[in-house]
Amino acid sequence: MNRRTFVTATAGGIALTAGCTSSLDGFGGGERGTVRFYVSDEPNRIDDFETLDVTVSAVAFKPAGEDDESGGNESETDGGSDASNESETDDGNESDAPESGRGGWDEYDLDDPTVDLTQLKGPKATVLDELDVPTGEYVAVDMFVADTHAVLTDGTETTLKIPSERLKIRTPFTVAADEELDFVYDIAPKKAGQSGRYILTPVISESGTEAEIEEVDATRSGAENE
Structure with missing residues (x-):
């Protein structure tokens, strides 16, 4: 697992590998904590x-302070109803597109674990990685999805739309020194109105550090996926 810190807001972004000087040097005073990063599925x-x-390639944390422009959560429906839109503007461009080069984001590469969301209903959750992160307050967590493969109950295959290939949750949490903190990232497929298509969306109400966890192993490694 590699750590990358984005420090400038250029078109492609500039990534500095761990050990380089960055805008986050001193965040947490050099102290570290562990975030056990889980994925779960709200049964929508x-x-x-x-x-x-769902194959996950990376996660990114946004520390509080400085250019704290984390924006809103991706749209989620209430009460399990179908999504009426795909979070796009009228001209077809995705709204609230992520700024991967925006200063302050800490990004952590994963080994492309794949999870089957049908095994992660409700409180069931599987851990993707244990991340060594600077202590301090955080305001947002983004998850990068590299690939999806879905088969409906009638045997047909379908694709899921993922806005910008990046799922976004805006929720505050704090990492303390030498602490092991569990963070659940809940995601769910939702139907896009009457189109017959599905959108993969984060579920903020079921995510965070206070979410109930019934731990199961539902992951396959990147090598197993090849």
């Missing part, structure tokens, strides 16, 4: 699927 439309594999 998951029963439409025989399997729903």
Whole structure:
């Protein structure tokens, strides 16, 4: 697992590898904590699927302070209803597009674990990685999805739309020195109105450090996916 810190807001972003001087040097005073990063699935439309594999390539944390422009959460519906839109503007461009080069984001590469969301309903959650992070307050967590493979219960395959290939949750949490903190990132498939298509969205109400966890092993490594 590699750590990358974005420090400038250029078009492609500039990534500095761990050990280089960055805008986050001194965040947490050099102290570190551990974030056990889980994925779970709020049972919205998951029963439409025989399997729903999601491959995660990286996660990113946003420390509080400085240019704290974390923006809003991606849209989620209330009460399990179908999504009426795909969080896009009228001209078809995705709204609230992520700024991968924006200063302050700490990004952590994963080994492309794949999880089957049909095995992670409700409080069931699987840990993707244990991340060594600077202590301090954080305001946002983004998850990068490299790939999905979905089979409906009738045997047909379908694709899921993921806005900007990056799922976004804005919720505050604090990492203390030498602490092991569990963070659950809940995601769910939701139907895009009457289009028959599905959107993969984060579920803020079921995510965070206070979420209930019934730990299961539902991951496959990147090597197993090849």
